[in-house]
Amino acid sequence: MLDIKLIREQPDLVRAGLRRRGDNPAQVDAILALDERRRALIKEVEVLKAERNVVSKEISKLRDAIEREAKISAMRVVGDRIADLDRQISADEAEFNRLLLWLPNLPHADVPDGSTEHDNVVVRVEGEPRQFDFSPKPHWELGEALGIIDFERGVKLSGSRFFVLKGAGSRLQRALITWMLDLHTQQHGYSEITPPYVVKEEVLVGTGNLPRFGENLFRIEGADLTLIPTAEVPVTNLYRDEILEASDLPIFHVAYTPCWRNEQMSAGRDVRGIKRVYQFDKVEMVKFVTPETSYAELLTLVANAEDVCKALKIPYRLLKLCTADLGTATMKYDLEMWAPGVEEWLEVSSCSNFEAYQSRRANLRYRPSPGAKPEFLHTLNGSGLALPRVMIAIMENYQQPDGTIVVPEVLRPYMGGAEVIG
RNA sequence: GGGGAGGUCGCAUAGUGGCCUAGUGCGGCGGUUUGCUAAACCGCUGUAGGAGCAAUCCUACCGAGGGUUCGAAUCCCUCCCUCCCCGCCA
Incomplete structure (x- = not known):
């Protein structure tokens, strides 16, 4: 607002x-x-x-x-x-x-003008795409052959765009979640939150998902509750209707949650694999900061998300989004990992500054100095990172000619020391 | 799910229609006193909107929303939440 x-x-x-x-x-x-x-x-x-x-x-x-x-x-x-x-x-x-x-948020002056996602600006590309001496397979082929992703049974239980992870697939995802939470809490100064996965309508209004972007939400019948589309929603609203002390800020939280998005897209688009699904897991970072620091905090937020890509040794690129692609942010950066099997850049993180847009909606305030009038603080958030697409990137980048997958080194301690899946 | 008790200023409490511009205590802030600290004493103490250069003034807010009344923290209705007991249950 x-x-x-x-x-x-x-x-x-x-x-x-x-x-x-x-x-x-x-x-x-x-x-x-x-x-x-x-x-x-x-x-x-x-x-x-x-x-x-x-x-x-x-x-x-x-x-x-x-x-x-x-x-x-x-x-x-x-x-x-x-x-x-x-x-x-x-x-x-x-x-x-x-x-x-x-009314949406206003773009920051430094945001590039644009009318479609094609006007987003590639800031930089990090890491060298691996040279394959065989033809890299897409993750759905690898996952099915290894028995770690079960698409058919996902559909049987919940319909299209749901999937089941099995065995080493489940373990890999759980390892990623734990490792990313450890990285952000131990190296980047975030404190961990486990929020409810369903929220009231006013909480969705607080982050700006409602009233304008409500078409993708899964609502719980008969309960006045909605499944969260991202941990951003409950975590950003944690301090709603409160007045924090300046000495409390900045507050950095990280949360792992499942996310539900009832995306209304054309039937044929991205149907294969786990790139675009109705339920996925994500580790999300949320910052509550004073207004004068929010753009510096946006840069460190991006760096925190990049650290995940770097530690996994997966090539990625950083995009600065144009005015057409901002959502409710004033400025937004996306991180995209290279996936050689499907041959595309996959969005694994979106890092945004909202300035006071969400604070005003959720009534998130702080007192700049003792006795001073309360002011709205600034909120930011960024994925750190979104699980299924990181899984895709790991499977496709670390695949071997025989269809087995090498476990990235940083994850091995979280996988009982396993070096290969297969 | 059934029965009972409650939700009042940062915290704790008082307040059953006009003396409530919500009292008192604690905490916090300022001052007096003081070698320092403490104590004692005095004063101040929320949020939002509006008027004004300002001092200041007006309006609303006693869990939320309706209603009764010239007038509601107080009476009535609906809902939400908390606590205790019973039942059920991961």
Whole structure:
């Protein structure tokens, strides 16, 4: 959510930002009109409420029955008028909030302009793609042959785009999760969180998934709860409606959770393998920081995610996303690992700064100094990393001619010392 | 799931229709006193919105939302949450 004061005082700046993202700038005018009317009504009703408070106090002291009755009936009229105005104000406020919650974040000035994902900028490529002296297989062939991924039984249980991991496949994923959590908690200063995997609607509003991006969510029937699409949602909302001390910041959390995304995509797209599925596991990093530090923190967040790629020794590239691909962030970097079997770059991490956009929605505040007024803090998050695609990258990069897979060195202590899967 | 007790200012508590501009204690901040610390005493102490250059003032907030009333922390309704007992259960 944007600051209404910013919209009031610099509407042109907001319109320009919306235009850069390809969003409708006229939203600003609807919000401003409603804001003005709302404030005029508040002014009017507050005068009446002040009057009623004073006269009600007088009534309690009046002994003269006639005078008393006259004031009571006068206040009855005032009370009716107040009720009318309050009704109008709450209707205006509901609409005002609806429009404000719909409004996206504004891109940072340093974000490249663009209209599609093709306008994203490759910042750098790290690592040399392995030269194969045989034709590398896609992970679904390797996984089925090794008996570590079972697609058919996944479909039998839950339908298409669900899968079952077995044996060394399960073990590899569990090793990755544990290793990544250890890396971020022991080397990068994050503290671990295990949140609920279902959340209330207001929590999804807090991160910005609702109302605008609700079409991909799995809702629990009959429970007013939704399965989380990412750990970002519960973890970012951890301190909602709280006022933190400046000395508490920065707070870095890391959480492993399953994630559910009911992606509405064309039936033929990415159906093979585990690249695009309805349920997957992910380790997520979330930062709560003071406003002046958030862009420096974004860079270290990216570096923390890159460390995972480097330690696994898998080639990857860093992308700076353009204005069309920002979601609700002001600035976003993606990490993509090279997968030689499917011959594509796989998005394994997305690192975003939201500035105060989520803080305002979730009411996440801190006190800059003792006694000072509370201010909204800045939130960031980044995958560190998303499991199925890292699994793909490991399987396809570390495969051998006989279809076995070498276990990356850093994972071996987490795999009971195993050096090869197969 | 059944029965009972509750949710009030950072914490603890008082408050059953107007004396509540929510009292008191603790904590916190400032001051007086003081060789230092402590004690004692005095003052201050939330959030949001609005008016004003400012001092300051107004409005709302006693779990949430409705209702009754000239007036609600207090009465009524619905919901949420916490604690205790019983049942069930990983």
